[in-house]
Amino acid sequence: MPDSYNAFYAQSGGVTAVINATACGLIETARRHMDRIAKLYAGRNGIIGALTEDLIDTSLEPPEAIAALRHTPGGAFGSCRFKLKGLNESKAEYERLIEVFKAHNIGYFFYNGGGDSQDTSYKVSQIGEKLGYPITCIGIPKTVDNDLPLTDNCPGFGSVAKYVAVSIREASLDVASMAETSTKVFVMEVMGRHAGWIAAAGGLAAQNEGDPPQLILFPEIPFKRETFLKKVKESVTKYGYCCIVVSEGVRDQDGQLLAEAGTRDAFGHAQLGGVAPLIADIIKTELGYKYHWAVADYLQRSARHIASKTDVDQAYALGEAAVELAIQGKNAIMLTIVRKSDDPYEWQIGTAKLKDVTNAEKKMPTMFIREDGFGITEACRRYLKPLIDGEDYPPYVDGMPHYVQLKNIAVPKKTGRAFALK
């Protein structure tokens, strides 16, 4: 075998404002080690690109395009939701990966994703031993939900957190201005189906007792209608208004998602809206307050214009470290962020064994949720604060951020065989 291999990199699962910053760090670092990594190929639409032999030759992109990935949101090579099962169940897929990797002399596998993706990385790391194709396999964390175990935080989260904290602070100033004669309740729905990290970030907007958002609804705390309504009324009575951040994952006492437990329309369709309009309607019906609601949806996870500098720096550094560690021979690991201190914030990159990365979501610890269940604690604030710190604005042209569109030129196919995705 030659001393130098090609590498495969793929983006997996929901994209973020900074996943391309990881790609940037990875590609720029690989280009400094061409003696070891001849070419870096990216999968078009994630792992699907490997299975269909649809590889993108990143060496054909000029340095300034690669540099611009650092400030471009979305997934520059395309991502996918596609989960490989076990080596036995999905044997055809793993054999196909080996076929493509062999044909393109791929010796490194970099997989940039969340829990499911790290599970896939682990399985790919086993193909050396179990299917006879040794490959250096490194998982790079990414998820806006911040719910990966073993790492202090996940790239992508800090920027969503900043977006949510800034947005609710701004909207609350609006609501406070108008509450005397107009909207008294504002409900902002945020992502996080299983863990309340993103909702918690809204709490950073509140600095003093009574500051908005006055209430946060976490997936970790079952929704109690009466207690909640009492709190809303208290806030409106005391402050003149009530701003609420609600996680899309908030559930009722039976564990059912509130958004799904809602009303159905005349045709029996489940209600179209998310949980924010539902919460707003409960308040209107029971307390009569005029409301507004917002659902930020993808706007929150793609908001590169208000990205956290900490987040961008960490995302880039992980891409850099992935290459450095891979050529040092580290294998079957996921990179992690290790927190050394809260204030001043100090962090470094660590590693975990891929086999130890379970699919379990890391929920908010109890000590991060205020005793009444509707806010965050000082401990949570200490944890979150450095993650949103610093601004890292993209360049602007004519009033619009200048985001790069890569050429994404395909590597000529070599296997001479198509592969049907199941």
Add this chain to the structure above:
Amino acid sequence: MPDSYNAFYAQSGGVTAVINATACGLIETARRHMDRIAKLYAGRNGIIGALTEDLIDTSLEPPEAIAALRHTPGGAFGSCRFKLKGLNESKAEYERLIEVFKAHNIGYFFYNGGGDSQDTSYKVSQIGEKLGYPITCIGIPKTVDNDLPLTDNCPGFGSVAKYVAVSIREASLDVASMAETSTKVFVMEVMGRHAGWIAAAGGLAAQNEGDPPQLILFPEIPFKRETFLKKVKESVTKYGYCCIVVSEGVRDQDGQLLAEAGTRDAFGHAQLGGVAPLIADIIKTELGYKYHWAVADYLQRSARHIASKTDVDQAYALGEAAVELAIQGKNAIMLTIVRKSDDPYEWQIGTAKLKDVTNAEKKMPTMFIREDGFGITEACRRYLKPLIDGEDYPPYVDGMPHYVQLKNIAVPKKTGRAFALK
């Protein structure tokens, strides 16, 4: 009467990301003319503050707090939705205004709002002649909807426009990354109940044929379900996905708001959601595409973090000009923005007579809407482009924008009489 009077300033109607920049320009300029304007009082919660004699003494705020208004969204003194009727119908209110103005030696009336507010300004300007209390009356435009007549554009709009254009560009990069295996249609709902200016701003994100947003739904164009679905299908077929900006004000062929014409739930309640979930559901039902939707609501009009520099500069300049013109004796006018040239963009402040400011909304001209009804023309782009130009970031502390909270100390009451609001 003395040579020097006090002035009254009030914010009216929905607030914006830059209405406080106008307040900043006005207060800073008034402070340079204390020989003419002794003190500037702000109405707490807009005109209500005048009626209830709840005046805020802005002279008690330190210069740095007033300077920070330039970068603080919301309405620093509170705003309201409260419409004064004609001088005959609302005689008690106008007499009360005179009572309060007399008691506090107020000789200048600055009213910062949209169409209804300019109508109020006009009526107040008449109280000199009709009710024997001469007052210098200047209307300052403000509305995110950009629908005021006589002015080329309205402060507040440029920043919403920038937010919408940036947000849909970012979210579209996300959607494009994932479309192969996940979301194929993204719908973003924006404000603008009567005019499509804000929706049109989404079109600035598209630079080349086929760029997202592929479709825009305007209130000016009746919604045709079949034509729309055909366009969505075309976009998904050709580009792999479809991003849509929809105005909250889009109407069906009968002129009914789509959001209100929607389905009702099992209890007969009108659907809770806005028009975005409705559009998304139509697409899912008819074409089967996986969708996501966002409703930015107040986030869009309070997003000072991504304000347009043009907008901030104009908002400030209008506040400045209001004072300068008032002490020059100009009366019963609304300030306007006059466009001198598109590129390079040149503008200046002009004036219109308050009596000429009708309540009619300025809709999008036909020449600004693409022939197929689903996008903007080059003429529209030329109009919009300078309005979103430039960035004007607020200062940040600990990762959060530093927005000012004024002390808002009340002026001691002098009329010795309460006034009940109807």
